[in-house]
Amino acid sequence: MEFISPTVIIILGCVAVLLFLQWKNLRRPPCIRGWIPWIGAGFEFGKTPLEFIEKARIKYGPVFTVIVMGTRMTFVTEEEGINVFLKSKEINFELAVQNPVYHTASIAKNIFLKLHEKLYITVKGKMGIFNLYKFTGQLTEELQEQLQNLGTHGTTDLNKFMRHLLYPVTVNILFKKGLFPTDERKIREFHQHFQAYDEGFEYGSQLPECLLRNWSKSKKWLLALFEKNIPDIKTHKSAKENYPTVMQAVLDLLEMEANEQKSPNYGLLLLWASLSNTVPVAFWTFAFVLSHPNIHRTIMEGISSVFGTAGKDKIKVSEDDLKKLPLIKWCILETIRLRAPGVIARKVLKPVKILDYTVPSGDLLMLSPFWLHRNPKYFPEPDLFKPERWKEANLEKHAFLDCFMAFGSGKYQCPGRWLALLEIQICIILIFYYYDCSLLDPLPKQRKRKVILYSKNKEILN
Structure with missing residues (x-):
């Protein structure tokens, strides 16, 4: 009978231990693969993303991977992994968004990577805290003009009301005064195409355009709108202001970088970024405030103390006025906390360790503000609308x-x-100054987008 020598046994044992340690060290997060190759869990995830994430979080824990349209997305839904996501040099933002930018705005990856940082610095400088004073007067005038156009009384859908108010204001300020159409037919056309583009944006960022015929049609319509108007935007000079609009600053940079042919594409990105979040946040802020009578009453008392008796006369809103009304800003931030986007993404360049897992290179690492904002450690009673919690922030x-x-x-x-915060603050002040508002429907759940607003123009009290 032959025996295995002790030396061989020791060697085999060492190899087994090394393999076990390597497996443990390279243990990947649990993975949801779905049933269809490449598509993976795309259909289930796309229907109700937040519900999908919640079910996966309960089943697999705070870190898990989902395969969607050939992409591995590893989710971090609680505070574990935040430091890795925010501080690791092995995590990259630009590489995470280059594909969605290409699909949704037809900007080639090499151009996007070359220009992104310069464009980011340009836009940040134009809309940064030190330049906000330049926008306060413009926003007040534009919002008052649009409120006059929308009438003085009646009932309306709140979501529709906010779109009709904020679409023209934002477009005219960021691009050029008068760019937003005034003809009713053209206004409806703009709303139709932007809403189709916005609602299909998530699918458009992942799927081939040929599979999204209506979305592609709206994308091309918006690109054609900018193609037609770029020359006027470039040469436009405000009668009152001497500084260029945000889009004019972007065009100047594109001209310097010899990429003027991409001007309509960057115009589309700026349009989507400026409208897709501002309108929903304004909608939900009004819905939350009007559904909390004590908060609504306190805001109304504050507006009256700063601007006097409400009525039809135009008012000017200054930075000092805004500082006297902190509750409005707290309400906006509390709304954003409760209605934050589902995820933000980074690309993993080299394997990173989170908890007991190793996330491999090539994965998209997805941080979930939705769940972080419901962590009772940081936000006591996290499901309640409590704007007073923002007293603790050093705003x-x-x-x-x-x-x-x-x-x-x-x-x-x-x-x-x-x-965006400034625009919504002024928007709230002016609507509550000019109108008595109340909800006809109860506050909807998050998945619903519409709630009915009742408004009646206030009487001027002598």
């Missing part, structure tokens, strides 16, 4: 609460966040 120094990730974090936070 004077432009700092948010810990674990608030709605605008992203790190190097590439949303460059337009301060302008």
Whole structure:
């Protein structure tokens, strides 16, 4: 009978231990692959993403991978992994978004990677905190003009109301005064195509355009709109202001970089970024405020104390006025906390360790503000609308609460966040100044997008 020598046994044992340690060290997060190759769990995920993430989180824990349209997406739904996501040098933002940018705006990856940082700095500078004073007067005038156009009383769908108010204001300020159409037919056409583009944006960022005929049609319509108007935008000079619009600054940079042919494409990206979040946040802020009578009453008392008796006369809103009405900003930020986007993404360049898992290179690492904002450690009673919690934030120094990730974090936070907050603040002030408002329907669940608003123009009290 032959025996295996002790030396061989020791060697085999060492190999087994090394393989086990390597397996443990390279243990990947649990993976949801779906049943269809390449598509993976795309259909289930696409129907109700937040519900899909919640079920996966309950089943697999705070870190898990989902295969969608040939892409591995590893989700981090709680505070574990935040430091890796935000601080690791092996995590990259630009490589994570280059494919969606290519699909949704037809900007080639090499052009996007070359220009992104320069364009980001340009846009951030134009809409940064030190330039906000330049927009306050414009926003007030534009919003008052649009409110006059929308009438003085009646009932309307709140989502529709916000779109009709904020679409023209945002377009005219960021691109050029008068760019937004005034003809009713053309207004409807703009709304139709932008809404189709916005609602299909997530699918458009992943799927071939040939599979999304209506979305592709709206994308081409919007690109043609910018193609037609870029020359006028470039040469436009405001009668009142001497500084260029945000889009004019973008065009100047594109001209310097010899990429003027991509001007309509970057115009489309700027349009989508400026409208896709501002309108829903304004919608939900009004819905939350009007569904909390004490908060609504306090806001109304504050507006009256700053601007006097409400009525039809035009008012001017200054930075000092806004500082006297902090509750409005708290309401907006609390709304964003509760209605934050499902995920923000980064590309993993080299394997990174999160908890007991190793996330491989090539994965998209997905951080979930939706769940982070519901962590009771940072936000007590997280499901309640409590704007007073924002007293603890140092907003004077432009700092948010810990674990608030709605605008992203790190190097590439949303460059337009301060302008968006300013626009919604002034919007709330003016609507509550000119109108008595109440909801006809109860506050909807998040998946619903519409709620009915009742408004009646206020009487001027002598």
